[in-house]
Amino acid sequence: MMTTLIVIFVLASFVGFEVITKVPPQLHTPLMSGSNAISGIAIVGAMLTAGAGQDQVSSILGLVAVVLASTNVVGGFLVTDRMLQMFAGKKKGS
Amino acid sequence: MEWITLVYLLSGVAFIIGLKRLSSPRTARSGNAIASLGMLIAIVATLLNQQIVEFWQIGVGVLVGGGLGAFFARTVQMTSMPQLVAVLNGFGGGASQLVAAAEFLRLTHRGDPIDLMTGTSIMLASIIGAVTLSGSFIAYAKLQGLKIIADRAVVFPGRHLVSALLLLATLGLGAMLVNDPSHGSLFLVMHLVAMVLGVLLVIAIGGADMPVVVALLNSYSGLAGAMAGFIIDNNALIITGALVGASGLILTKIMCKAMNRSIGNVIFGGFGAEGGGAGGGGPEGTIREVDAEGGAMLMAYANQVVIVPGYGLAVAQAQHVVRELADLLEKRGVEVKYAIHPVAGRMPGHMNVLLAEANVPYDKLWEMERINSEFDRTDVALVIGANDVVNPAARHDTSSPIYGMPILDVDNAANIIVMKRSMNPGFAGIQNELFFHEKTRMLFGDAKARLNDLVEELKQIE
Numbered sequence: 066m067m068t069t070l071i072v073i074f075v076l077a078s079f080v081g082f083e084v085i086t087k088v089p090p091q092l093h094t095p096l097m098s099g100s101n102a103i104s105g106i107a108i109v110g111a112m113l114t115a116g117a118g119q120d121q122v123s124s125i126l127g128l129v130a131v132v133l134a135s136t137n138v139v140g141g142f143l144v145t146d147r148m149l150q151m152f153a154g155k156k157k158g159s
Numbered sequence: 160m161e162w163i164t165l166v167y168l169l170s171g172v173a174f175i176i177g178l179k180r181l182s183s184p185r186t187a188r189s190g191n192a193i194a195s196l197g198m199l200i201a202i203v204a205t206l207l208n209q210q211i212v213e214f215w216q217i218g219v220g221v222l223v224g225g226g227l228g229a230f231f232a233r234t235v236q237m238t239s240m241p242q243l244v245a246v247l248n249g250f251g252g253g254a255s256q257l258v259a260a261a262e263f264l265r266l267t268h269r270g271d272p273i274d275l276m277t278g279t280s281i282m283l284a285s286i287i288g289a290v291t292l293s294g295s296f297i298a299y300a301k302l303q304g305l306k307i308i309a310d311r312a313v314v315f316p317g318r319h320l321v322s323a324l325l326l327l328a329t330l331g332l333g334a335m336l337v338n339d340p341s342h343g344s345l346f347l348v349m350h351l352v353a354m355v356l357g358v359l360l361v362i363a364i365g366g367a368d369m370p371v372v373v374a375l376l377n378s379y380s381g382l383a384g385a386m387a388g389f390i391i392d393n394n395a396l397i398i399t400g401a402l403v404g405a406s407g408l409i410l411t412k413i414m415c416k417a418m419n420r421s422i423g424n425v426i427f428g429g430f431g432a433e434g435g436g437a438g439g440g441g442p443e444g445t446i447r448e449v450d451a452e453g454g455a456m457l458m459a460y461a462n463q464v465v466i467v468p469g470y471g472l473a474v475a476q477a478q479h480v481v482r483e484l485a486d487l488l489e490k491r492g493v494e495v496k497y498a499i500h501p502v503a504g505r506m507p508g509h510m511n512v513l514l515a516e517a518n519v520p521y522d523k524l525w526e527m528e529r530i531n532s533e534f535d536r537t538d539v540a541l542v543i544g545a546n547d548v549v550n551p552a553a554r555h556d557t558s559s560p561i562y563g564m565p566i567l568d569v570d571n572a573a574n575i576i577v578m579k580r581s582m583n584p585g586f587a588g589i590q591n592e593l594f595f596h597e598k599t600r601m602l603f604g605d606a607k608a609r610l611n612d613l614v615e616e617l618k619q620i621e
Contacts, residue, residue, distance in 0.1 A: 067276045067389070070388070070389055070392065070394070070397055073394055073397050073398060073401075074385055074389075074397050074398075074400070074401050075401075077171070077397065077398040077399075077401035077402055078401040078402075078404065078405050079405075080175060080401075080402070081178075081401055081402040081403075081404070081405030081406060082405045082409065084175060084178045084179050084182075084402075085178060085402075085405060085406045085409050086409060087179075087182040088178070088181045088182055089182065089183075089184075090413075090499075090501060090507070090508060090511070090526060091184070091499075091508060091511040091515075091521055091524060092181055092184060092187060092508060092511070093410060093413075093506075093507035093508030093511070094240055094244075094506055094507060094508035094509055094511065094512045095181065095187060095191070095508070095512070096178075096181055096406060096410070096507075096508070097244050097373070097374065097377055097406075097407075097410065097506065097507060097508075098240070098243070098244050098247070099177070099178070099181065099190075099191055099194065100178065100377065100381070100402065100403045100406040100407070101244055101247050101248055101251060101377060101380065101403070102194070102195070102198070102247075103174050103177070103178075103194055103198070103399050103402065103403055104248075104251045104377075104380045104381050104384050104399060104400065104403040105198070105247075105250075105251055105254070106170070106174075106198065106201060106384060106395055106396055106399040106400075107251060107254040107255045107258060107383075107384045107387055107396060108198075108202060108221075108254065109167075109201050109202065109205045109393060109395055109396060110254075110255070110258040110384075110387045110388065110390075110391050110393060110396055111254055111257065111258055112202070112205050112206065112211060112217055113205065113208075113210060113211070113391055113393075114257075114258050114261040114262060114265070114391070115213065115216065115217055115220065115261075116210065116211035116213045116214070116216075116217055117210060117211075117265065119265055119269070120261075120264060120265045120268050120269070122261075122264050122268075123261040123262070123264045123265040123268075124213065124216075124261075126257045126258075126260050126261035126264070127257070127258065127261045128216055128217070128220050129220075129257055130253070130254040130255075130257035130258050130261065131217055131220035131221060131224065131254075132220045132221075132223050132224040132227075133224065133250040133251070133253045133254040133257070134224065134250070134251065134254035135220065135221045135223075135224030135225045135228065136224040136225070136227045136228040136231070136247070136250050137224075137228065137247045137250040137251045137254065138198055138224075138225070138228065139224065139225040139226075139227075139228030139229050139232070140227070140228030140229065140231045140232045140243070140247050141228070141232075141247050142191060142194070142195040142198070142232075143228065143229055143232035143233070144231070144232035144235060144240075144243060145191045146188065146191055146192070147232060147233075148237070148240075148512055148515070149184075149187045149188040149191055150188060151512070151515040151516050151518075152184040152187060152188075152515050152521065153184055153185060153187065153188045
């Protein structure tokens with residue numbers, strides 16, 4: 066099981082390197098905020114821990130994690146959209 | 160085969176497609192939408208999964224966090240984007256850290272044995288997450304200019320030793336806990352030590368190196384997420400963590416290259432703290448000032464003007480006035496270009512976002528490699544709040560701390576106008592010989608106010 070996870074991690078890292086090398090410098094700020102939003106996927110882990118309902122302290126910690134991660138997700142995606150809107154709105158040379 | 164694993168895979172694919180579409184400004188916005196859809200799918204699927212029992216609590220948590228995030232995203236100014244990204248990074252790292260802590264407590268309370276791999280993942284997610292959390296908030300405080308922390312590098316004797324000891328301590332505690340998880344209080348100590356380590360790592364880094372730090376913390380938040388994924392056997396977290404980790408690393412590498420420094424040098428250098436006093440000598444000479452009228456004259460009759468924006472432009476919120484100035488010049492038939500240094504501003508791509516906000520078309524923004532050959536045939540280079548990225552000492556002065564850093568060769572232009580608040584040296588703490596160059600005219604004052612003056616003067620010239 067664990068080895069499968071490591072395989073996934075290594076392969077995904079390579080995919081990441083390939084895809085992200087192609088992002089032009091002008092979009093580096095949206096790349097950071099966007100990838101940041103994606104890293105809010107920790108929300109899934111937070112929900113699983115908060116919702117497992119087995120241990121009081123764990124549930125509370127999980128809940129705080131849910132709050133942090135959802136701030137990360139919603140804030141990240143919205144602000145990225147706000148920026149990209151400014152980039153996409155302009156045609157070349159207009 | 161569990162259906163939810165396939166759903167998480169779908170989310171991972173959506174994230175990859177989303178990042179892939181960031182390769183062009185035209186497709187980027189839809190890419191972001193696809194990625195957020197991937198996130199929504201993952202969240203809904205997780206909630207529908209029968210492992211979740213406390214729905215409404217989680218719902219409230221999501222609403223609170225989401226509301227906070229939406230508020231930040233709507234109200235933040237484009238000039239403050241580095242701060243927001245730093246804070247969100249911190250939140251991401253903190254979330255992974257808490258997931259690790261919660262899992263540790265759950266497993267130890269039940270008295271379950273923790274196997275080697277799970278234990279290692281818990282400790283690594285805790286440590287990386289804690290460093291990300293505290294480091295990001297120090298970065299935020301520095302970027303925001305909060306007075307609690309000096310903007311430039313804070314260094315003290317023996318700090319390398321202290322950092323190294325803290326790192327060893329936190330790793331050692333982690334190893335002990337993997338071996339024997341019964342010491343709950345040591346777990347807390349490990350978190351605290353890691354957080355102090357995060358503070359120390361970032362506090363020693365000066366303002367101009369912030370792009371590297373923000374990129375590096377971005378990478379850490381991804382790694383912490385991936386580690387959390389290992390703890391709870393979750394593919395979505397692992398794939399995403401790897402993607403974000405890679406993204407942050409690439410940006411870190413690009414930023415380091417643009418400063419001709421190694422990553423170790425940035426983290427352990429304490430650059431910008433010692434530099435100022437050490438030299439003592441530094442370039443000296445006569446400063447030649449120009450007023451707005453003279454500056455406007457120079458530009459009005461130029462064939463080509465290249466604008467070099469720096470962090471000072473962001474601080475003064477002057478991006479819209481710059482656009483106005485450029486429009487007036489173009490109306491007169493002057494060719495206007497913007498020269499963008501990779502580390503201008505406080506995060507990768509900072510200047511591009513600001514100028515995009517001011518509706519500057521992106522084909523007018525020239526990257527360093529392309530614009531440098533243009534300065535030869537440029538009549539006026541207008542440097543706005545940039546300093547180290549235009550310091551010619553980087554090319555020839557082997558004793559300069561920035562020697563070897565690729566710079567914008569503005570000194571090849573026929574005239575140089577430098578807009579600057581005062582003669583204070585930049586964040587690298589070194590005086591800039593460009594300011595004493597015979598072709599240079601200094602235009603002192605707040606960038607926005609002086610640009611407004613230039614605009615007014617230009618309107619007068621018929």
